Amino acid sequence: MNIKQKIIERVKSVVDIDLDICVSISENSSRGDYTSNIAMRYAKQLNRNAVDLANEICEKLKNDKIFSKVEVVSPGFINFWLSDEFLIDNLDEVITQGNSYGRVDFGKGKTWLIEHTSPNPNKAMHIGHLRNNVFGMAIANLAEFAGFKVIRDAVDNNRGIAIAKLMWGYLKFGRIDGNHIEDVTYWVDHVDEWLTPENANKRPDRFMDEFYIKGSSDFSENKEVEIKVRNMVVLWEQEDKPIWKLWEKVLNYVHEGQALTLQRLGSRWDHVWHEHEHYKEGKNMVELGLKKGIFVKSDGAVITQLKKYGIPDTVIEKSDGTSLYITQDIALTKKKIDTFKGDKLHWVVGPDQTLALKQVFAVCEQFGIINVDQCVHLSYGYMSIKGSGKMSSRLGNVLYIDDLLDLVAGKVFEQIKNTEVSLDEKKTIAEKIGISAVKYSILKVGRTTDMQFSFDEDLSFEGNSGPYLMYSYVRCKNILSKIENNSDIKISVDKSKLSEYEILLLRKLIVFDEVIVSAVNGYSPNLLCSYLFELSKLFSSFYEKVPVIHEKDNELKLFRLSLVDSVSQVLKNGMKLLGMEIVEKM
RNA sequence: GCGCUUGUAGCUCAAUUGGAUAGAGCAGUCCCGUCCUAAGGGAAAGGUUGGAGGUUCGAUUCCUCCCAAGCGUACCA
Numbered sequence: 001m002n003i004k005q006k007i008i009e010r011v012k013s014v015v016d017i018d019l020d021i022c023v024s025i026s027e028n029s030s031r032g033d034y035t036s037n038i039a040m041r042y043a044k045q046l047n048r049n050a051v052d053l054a055n056e057i058c059e060k061l062k063n064d065k066i067f068s069k070v071e072v073v074s075p076g077f078i079n080f081w082l083s084d085e086f087l088i089d090n091l092d093e094v095i096t097q098g099n100s101y102g103r104v105d106f107g108k109g110k111t112w113l114i115e116h117t118s119p120n121p122n123k124a125m126h127i128g129h130l131r132n133n134v135f136g137m138a139i140a141n142l143a144e145f146a147g148f149k150v151i152r153d154a155v156d157n158n159r160g161i162a163i164a165k166l167m168w169g170y171l172k173f174g175r176i177d178g179n180h181i182e183d184v185t186y187w188v189d190h191v192d193e194w195l196t197p198e199n200a201n202k203r204p205d206r207f208m209d210e211f212y213i214k215g216s217s218d219f220s221e222n223k224e225v226e227i228k229v230r231n232m233v234v235l236w237e238q239e240d241k242p243i244w245k246l247w248e249k250v251l252n253y254v255h256e257g258q259a260l261t262l263q264r265l266g267s268r269w270d271h272v273w274h275e276h277e278h279y280k281e282g283k284n285m286v287e288l289g290l291k292k293g294i295f296v297k298s299d300g301a302v303i304t305q306l307k308k309y310g311i312p313d314t315v316i317e318k319s320d321g322t323s324l325y326i327t328q329d330i331a332l333t334k335k336k337i338d339t340f341k342g343d344k345l346h347w348v349v350g351p352d353q354t355l356a357l358k359q360v361f362a363v364c365e366q367f368g369i370i371n372v373d374q375c376v377h378l379s380y381g382y383m384s385i386k387g388s389g390k391m392s393s394r395l396g397n398v399l400y401i402d403d404l405l406d407l408v409a410g411k412v413f414e415q416i417k418n419t420e421v422s423l424d425e426k427k428t429i430a431e432k433i434g435i436s437a438v439k440y441s442i443l444k445v446g447r448t449t450d451m452q453f454s455f456d457e458d459l460s461f462e463g464n465s466g467p468y469l470m471y472s473y474v475r476c477k478n479i480l481s482k483i484e485n486n487s488d489i490k491i492s493v494d495k496s497k498l499s500e501y502e503i504l505l506l507r508k509l510i511v512f513d514e515v516i517v518s519a520v521n522g523y524s525p526n527l528l529c530s531y532l533f534e535l536s537k538l539f540s541s542f543y544e545k546v547p548v549i550h551e552k553d554n555e556l557k558l559f560r561l562s563l564v565d566s567v568s569q570v571l572k573n574g575m576k577l578l579g580m581e582i583v584e585k586m
Numbered sequence: 587g588c589g590c591u592u593g594u595a596g597c598u599c600a601a602u603u604g605g606a607u608a609g610a611g612c613a614g615u616c617c618c619g620u621c622c623u624a625a626g627g628g629a630a631a632g633g634u635u636g637g638a639g640g641u642u643c644g645a646u647u648c649c650u651c652c653c654a655a656g657c658g659u660a661c662c663a
Binding site: 024028040041050074075077120157298299302303314318322324325379382386415416433444445454457462464470471475514518548564 | 588589590591592597598599600601602603604605606607609610611612613618621622623625626627628643644656657658659660661662663
């Protein structure tokens, strides 16, 4: 049981009201560790004066041994200070629980599906995908740590016009000799006459990127080409052998390249849905929906009926009989439920799809697949580069994820090049610090905030930054490495010897699990970022003012060592949840 | 036009979902080097929370109306 629940239980024994939301961590340490506004909230309802009610609660609780102090402040706040013994005992918890410290069973028995990072397989991943990935992974990690069974999934939208453009681009413009060939059957018999990433000396996804751009401009500039490309989709649906062969070829290249980026980011999926495996089921859903009266025909197309949801209707099947994105999404949602029986389904998708997703959720509810309140669109703000306009692959001002990471890792490398480790180790450290810095700068911002990414400011490596947290961790480890290992020390200390710096750290460490719950509840990894930053700041002050290995009093020295050990453990647990890498030296 | 989202210090962002004196980092000013890594510590300064009303013990947060920006608005993804 965590501290908040303990306090709630105690307060409940005085006033029997459901007060889950009335106890929270104090914002300011001068106002105790926890604070409650229950008296003000219920004074009117109970026909009481708020301060009197608060005083009554305070009187009954102030002798409880988990508190060192309980006070009432006008207009009726109750502040709780945890006792020093209680805070010190918590270090034992941190050390014995280790990597599990902070785990809660908040989500026990429930399954969450979290769909994140579904890049279309027609181009290399750019920073538009980065926020999706970093946020999606963090929220999945957090949910898992909070006790949920988590399925990370993604959709591979591997069919349709965009893929056809890519196929066209490669077929027509990919010949080694530069001649333009449009005949797929010729390609099948002369595959060796086409460029490969190897002989073009490019990463496979970047290699294909250029063909996608060429293919789509050819498509939009030339009516005849457009007809041919659209026909490729039709042929593909008829499972035309040469077309499928080309399709597999181009997709493999893109997937291979995207995998490099995803691996570098430490991303993972438990399941990937491939559109070609379920798009036909979408068509079945259209028929079923018509039969059930969920859809109606309109001008030859099939449309929704979502008036009672208060959202506009949309086309489910075009008048030419082909299906749309939403059609597949409905079928896929059914498939997700059938396969994993999730209690809640999450879509980490950009804000431009808000309406489309609402429509999917509503239609799924009409089918009885899932209730709309089980569906969560985890939208996020746009990420742009400060000083440059909106990104567009056509304008050529996209920033690829790998280029950004290279840039940042290079910058870190410059900074550590004089440290005394091997070159390989330096490269590894630079990579870890760089990627972690990028992840932290994305996650510390609220999810829905549009952010302007600036190389100079966001990646300054100072102040509220990933490297600052990592540096704090390294400092902890450095202290710990200077003494011989005595892991089974009993943590005991005369509390009168403790300084303010130590008390503040103890008080911070004890609320870690509370932060996990808040971060999961609000889908807000930024709360964890703030917490870790505050913990690091407190540690830095402590480090500056309080000696550890130079401390003469042995009892105090041992206590401080376990405190440092605990700080490093919590930093590590927190950073791992954010997808940051741990380094022991920097 | 309608719908959704956003507007907080010079800049980039927080604010425990209605709480206490609106907090950080960067930039600018000033201080700290015999000492566990200075990617550090400390001090001061910086605000009419886009504007105007309203609701109540209490509003950056909720309601109404303006102003500004972004996104969406059925046969694109």
